[in-house]
Amino acid sequence: MNKVPMTVEGEKRLRDELTQLKSVERPKVISDIAEAREHGDLKENAEYHAAREQQGFIEGRIKEIEGKLSNAQVIDVAKMPKNGKVIFGVTVTLLNLDTDETTRYRIVGEDEAEIKAGKISVTSPIARALIGKEEGDVVLVRTPGGDVEYEISEVEHI
Template identity: 50%
Template sequence: MDKEPITADGLESLKEELIFLKEKKRPQIVAAISEARSHGDLKENAEYHAAKEEQSHNEGRITEINDIIARANVIDVTKMSNDGKVIFGSTVDLENLDTGEKITYKIVGKDEADLQKKLIFFQSPIGRGLIGKNKNDLVEIKTPAGVKNFEIKDVKYV
């Protein structure tokens, strides 16, 4: 069982989701199953089958989160001294030198990566291209969409 890096925020989010699934969603599903059972014949009871399927998904996610938490190697960059180097958990302000666009990414583990929230997986092309670089470095990153050129404007350990 390999340890997986995760930020302190990522671990906290998973714990919150786990509590929600166990304490809120699970009882709702049990109530829905009970309600559907009261409608009679289970063979042709769509509500019952839908509730059982939802229960299966919920329990699967609970198992998955428990596994992630068990394998978590929490890296809290707020407790590290910032030397301007991009590391796992750091927040990086970039300027795309090709378009002039400014963007901020946080380098995170696979279970918390979410491009919509600007949380990028440390082993993604951009993540790999940034790790180990320093503030003010110019970086060329090969992405599936082509080569992108960035300047690292700032590195924060927040």
Template identity: 55%
Template sequence: MMKRAPMTSKGAERLRAELERLKSVERPAIIQAIAEARAHGDLKENAEYHAAREQQGFVEGRIQELEAALSTAEIIDLSRLKGPRIVFGATVGLADEDSGEEISYQIVGDLEADIKQRMLSVSSPFARALIGKSAGESFEFQAPNGTRRYEIVSVDYGD
């Protein structure tokens, strides 16, 4: 039995859009680049041909990865998860108790995690430390640079 991976509907939409772009834009462009490089003759010493083939391998690999991820994804309806406790899909507002700095993260599936967009993987240590807690609670987290204390300011499930 294949393991189902949790994913938000927005995350699934982003992956589907990337898959469509790879199939309809990237793949044809690479095929064209390979054809043009072949027209230049000797393939053994044709750097453009080898670069295009390498790029083709990366794109085809990503297409397979996205197709597999979407086929095993379990899209979680965040509107059904509303509650006081932090669970998958929650956007959590935090205040660093030492610096006072406030930050928010959404807890998402492994494949849609992106720290730059403040989206934490549900399997990350920090997300696991948040799961089950509620707004108003404080907790300690052992970060690589030492222990940090946070207060949970808000828990939201707006999708």
């Protein structure tokens, strides 16, 4: 299987969620199912069916997280050489040459991407155009709305 890049923070967040699901959510739903069974006829027991459905979601999420963690390649940017190049995990400050707007993005794994928090996936068009470039380089990014030119103002290894 292909390894999926992930930041240290992304791995920690997934492990924390997995622990929460296994130690809190799973036992609670098992208890809810047992309690609903005590109420009698299971065919017309909405509490039972809701608890079983919740159990299915929890078990599915546990399997999904375990799969992601087993394929994760955790990359600690703090241990990478700081040479001004754009690599996975860095935070990049970009200047849009058409609008003079400045934006900051952190390049993260697909599961960690959250555009409102300034985190973009390493597989996004912007990140793919930036990887390997250096501070001061001008990058052309092809977007659905047309081509956009950015200048890389700063590369931070946070």
